[in-house]
Amino acid sequence: MFLSIDIGGTSTRIALSKDGKKIEKEVKYDTPKKYDDGIDLLQENIEKLTRHKPKAVSVAVASPIDYEKGTLIKPPNLPNYKGHAIRKELELRLRTKVFLENDGALGGLGEYSQRKKVKVLGYITLSTGVGGVRIVDGRIDYHALPFEPGHQILDPHGRFWPGCGQKGCFEALASGTAFEMTYGVKPEFCEDDRIWEEHAEITSQGLVNVITLWTPEVLVIGGGLTKAGSKFTKPLIKFTKEKLKIYSPPKIEISKMGDENVLLGGLILLSGKNHFGS
Numbered sequence: 672m673f674l675s676i677d678i679g680g681t682s683t684r685i686a687l688s689k690d691g692k693k694i695e696k697e698v699k700y701d702t703p704k705k706y707d708d709g710i711d712l713l714q715e716n717i718e719k720l721t722r723h724k725p726k727a728v729s730v731a732v733a734s735p736i737d738y739e740k741g742t743l744i745k746p747p748n749l750p751n752y753k754g755h756a757i758r759k760e761l762e763l764r765l766r767t768k769v770f771l772e773n774d775g776a777l778g779g780l781g782e783y784s785q786r787k788k789v790k791v792l793g794y795i796t797l798s799t800g801v802g803g804v805r806i807v808d809g810r811i812d813y814h815a816l817p818f819e820p821g822h823q824i825l826d827p828h829g830r831f832w833p834g835c836g837q838k839g840c841f842e843a844l845a846s847g848t849a850f851e852m853t854y855g856v857k858p859e860f861c862e863d864d865r866i867w868e869e870h871a872e873i874t875s876q877g878l879v880n881v882i883t884l885w886t887p888e889v890l891v892i893g894g895g896l897t898k899a900g901s902k903f904t905k906p907l908i909k910f911t912k913e914k915l916k917i918y919s920p921p922k923i924e925i926s927k928m929g930d931e932n933v934l935l936g937g938l939i940l941l942s943g944k945n946h947f948g949s
């Protein structure tokens with residue numbers, strides 16, 4: 672039995688899988704803002720879900736990870752979790768091996784598993800924050816530092832972004848948080864097509880940069896903002912294709928999996944091919 676956990680800024684989800692491939696049970700609850708409460712509640716919910724000791728556990732978090740120490744370097748939406756030895760703590764409590772990975776990276780692994788005959792896949796999630804990953808031959812691509820496509824700078828004179836300390840990064844302009852700051856309305860309540868078109872235009876610049884640096888055959892876009900549907904995704908794909916002049920654009924697809932891609936990606940991580948440094 673395996674567990675795939677996604678600790679998000681708003682909610683935490685725990686998925687249970689007997690064979691490590693298919694998710695059988697899932698629970699969801701609000702993520703406590705305090706680290707100690709978060710760990711206690713996670714253990715409590717796991718014990719409610721199963722009395723058996725899992726073979727291995729994956730934990731997705733929206734943060735760059737220190738893989739050696741098993742800590743979160745900079746979780747913008749859960750600042751109280753920063754620096755704690757979360758992997759070690761969970762291994763002690765759950766008496767099993769625990770793997771930490773960035774949620775955007777696991778989302779990409781999940782998306783890759785749904786596609787055949789793709790060698791290089793790029794994945795970008797547009798959500799509270801902006802993240803993503805490059806997947807090559809079914810593995811998270813080799814990297815010396817974490818992939819942080821959300822913090823490429825699109826406007827050096829743009830909005831200051833406390834999450835990274837830079838100005839005008841992709842996340843500061845294109846995330847759900849940025850959307851609300853710019854337009855004064857939460858994305859889930861915005862029905863104005865002109866606003867969505869403007870937001871798509873800004874977002875497309877980040878996607879063009881990602882395509883030119885990652886050269887994917889398929890770029891998959893996921894995350895909460897895509898729930899706005901075609902009023903956002905249609906101009907987003909159109910602007911991206913128009914702006915990219917250096918070569919023909921790759922396939923650009925909108926995720927059909929939603930947040931499930933992260934949980935599925937967690938199970939793929941546990942299958943062993945994607946541990947950092949392996």
Ligand SMILES: [Zn+2]
Nearest residue numbers: 822832835840
């Ligand atoms: Zn940034």
